[in-house]
Amino acid sequence: MPPSPEILREMAFAEGFDLVAFGPADPGPDAERFLHWLDEGLAGELHYLHRNRDLIARPENWIASPRSTIALAQDYGGPAVELKEGGRVARYARGRDYHRSLGNGVRRLRSQLEREGVPRGSIAVGTDSAPFLERALAARAGIGFLAKSAGVISPTLGPYLLLAELITPLELPFDSAAPGSCGTCTRCIDACPTDAIIAPHRVDARRCLSYTTIELRGSIPEELREPQGDWLFGCDVCLEVCPFTNRGRAAASDAARPADLQTHPALETFSLVGILELDDADWNSRWTGTAIRRATRNGLRRNAAVVLGNRRDPTALEALGRTLEDPNPVVREHSAWAIGRIDPSSPALDRALTREENPLVRAALAAALERR
Numbered sequence: 001m002p003p004s005p006e007i008l009r010e011m012a013f014a015e016g017f018d019l020v021a022f023g024p025a026d027p028g029p030d031a032e033r034f035l036h037w038l039d040e041g042l043a044g045e046l047h048y049l050h051r052n053r054d055l056i057a058r059p060e061n062w063i064a065s066p067r068s069t070i071a072l073a074q075d076y077g078g079p080a081v082e083l084k085e086g087g088r089v090a091r092y093a094r095g096r097d098y099h100r101s102l103g104n105g106v107r108r109l110r111s112q113l114e115r116e117g118v119p120r121g122s123i124a125v126g127t128d129s130a131p132f133l134e135r136a137l138a139a140r141a142g143i144g145f146l147a148k149s150a151g152v153i154s155p156t157l158g159p160y161l162l163l164a165e166l167i168t169p170l171e172l173p174f175d176s177a178a179p180g181s182c183g184t185c186t187r188c189i190d191a192c193p194t195d196a197i198i199a200p201h202r203v204d205a206r207r208c209l210s211y212t213t214i215e216l217r218g219s220i221p222e223e224l225r226e227p228q229g230d231w232l233f234g235c236d237v238c239l240e241v242c243p244f245t246n247r248g249r250a251a252a253s254d255a256a257r258p259a260d261l262q263t264h265p266a267l268e269t270f271s272l273v274g275i276l277e278l279d280d281a282d283w284n285s286r287w288t289g290t291a292i293r294r295a296t297r298n299g300l301r302r303n304a305a306v307v308l309g310n311r312r313d314p315t316a317l318e319a320l321g322r323t324l325e326d327p328n329p330v331v332r333e334h335s336a337w338a339i340g341r342i343d344p345s346s347p348a349l350d351r352a353l354t355r356e357e358n359p360l361v362r363a364a365l366a367a368a369l370e371r372r
């Protein structure tokens with residue numbers, strides 16, 4: 001006998017989830033919106049979304065008998081995450097990689113359900129990793145409402161919610177839609193530093209800092225580097241400005257959060273310059289288990305160069321001069337850009353131009369020198 005809905009909720013809370021709701025195993029009209037979004041090219045180089053487009057939009061491809069979604073959310077709100085000498089990290093990446101911690105939680109729930117008699121293999125689970133439209137499933141179950149930022153916001157806990165779900169063959173009593181809406185507010189659209197929220201509920205991923213600093217391999221488009229400001233990894237601006245942030249309860253201090261959500265030691269020890277010069281050994285030993293690994297080591301170093309350039313910090317010039325000789329051309333190119341912003345009279349630029357052969361890096365060096 002599968003557990004009662006009440007017991008199911010208790011099991012989910014015991015796994016550390018803050019919200020649990022039951023809803024249809026179907027994304028509804030957002031499936032069409034998702035396909036349209038892909039066809040417009042707004043996913044940029046998120047190739048896995050294109051590859052899985054039919055799977056994502058069609059629940060009948062997820063499991064044999066999709067009848068309900070057990071939608072789960074974890075509140076990860078709290079103070080800003082800042083490196084010791086500047087540089088900001090999106091709050092979701094503060095602690096241990098949530099794909100692991102939340103993923104383990106949903107998988108344990110599935111095992112429990114299987115032990116209670118739900119046939120093995122009949123439940124699919126996801127947290128970011130599976131091909132589900134998680135926001136649509138969560139909103140339909142009543143975890144929160146679909147906001148203009150495109151996020152799912154809980155009227156009680158706010159916008160800092162990570163989502164996870166079990167797609168099940170169980171007949172569960174569906175919860176009602178969460179109350180709340182954006183009303184006439186447009187703060188997130190107005191505050192987005194790159195104008196990535198092109199219309200209510202619609203994000204052009206190619207412009208979102210979460211894409212350019214995490215998902216994008218290669219160069220960050222030049223017009224998006226200055227708007228990146230202090231963001232080293234991801235961006236929280238559309239969540240920070242939201243009036244639903246911290247509504248109803250105070251943000252938990254680091255020590256009061258579950259262990260997986262406490263600040264990772266790497267974020268407390270490395271400075272931007274330390275990251276710019278991060279080697280493979282440190283990357284593999286000290287950054288393991290963080291969501292930041294997704295950016296790749298050279299991607300993170302590229303981001304550090306942009307932030308240092310934006311901070312116009314002359315003490316970073318020496319390190320940036322060294323990374324003009326880095327084996328990675330993207331790191332060299334972004335280092336040239338950063339030096340051009342901090343001090344275009346730096347002789348390191350001239351020296352680099354005499355030996356540089358990569359046309360993209362040469363162009364960046366020339367552009368930096370033109371700022372003299």
Ligand code: B12
Binds near residue numbers: 151162236
């Ligand atoms: C690809 C992706 C991204 C891309 C694209 C984001 C986007 N808005 O499309 C990038 C890399 C930019 C990104 C950024 C972020 N992401 Co992301 N991302 C995903 C992923 C893997 C797929 C999302 C997707 O399919 N996007 C395509 C669009 C069309 O779908 P959608 O984002 O779900 O948006 C819905 C609405 O916009 C609605 N919709 C679309 N058009 C219209 C029009 C109207 C009129 C209406 C009413 C609705 C509507 O339909 C969609 C489906 O419900 C999901 C995990 C998953 N499997 O779902 C996580 C996920 C959406 N991301 C998440 C997070 C936390 C973030 C960031 C906050 C991270 C950060 N701080 O840096 C930012 C937020 C940026 C933003 N404003 O959306 C969480 C969101 C949790 C929540 N409470 O909403 C998810 C669910 C991961 C998770 N398991 O927790 N992300």
Ligand code: SF4
Binds near residue numbers: 237
């Ligand atoms: S995460 Fe930042 S860049 Fe992306 S939509 Fe939100 S405010 Fe804009």
Ligand code: SF4
Binds near residue numbers: 147149182188189238
């Ligand atoms: S900032 Fe305003 S418009 Fe944006 S998600 Fe929050 S309530 Fe909605």
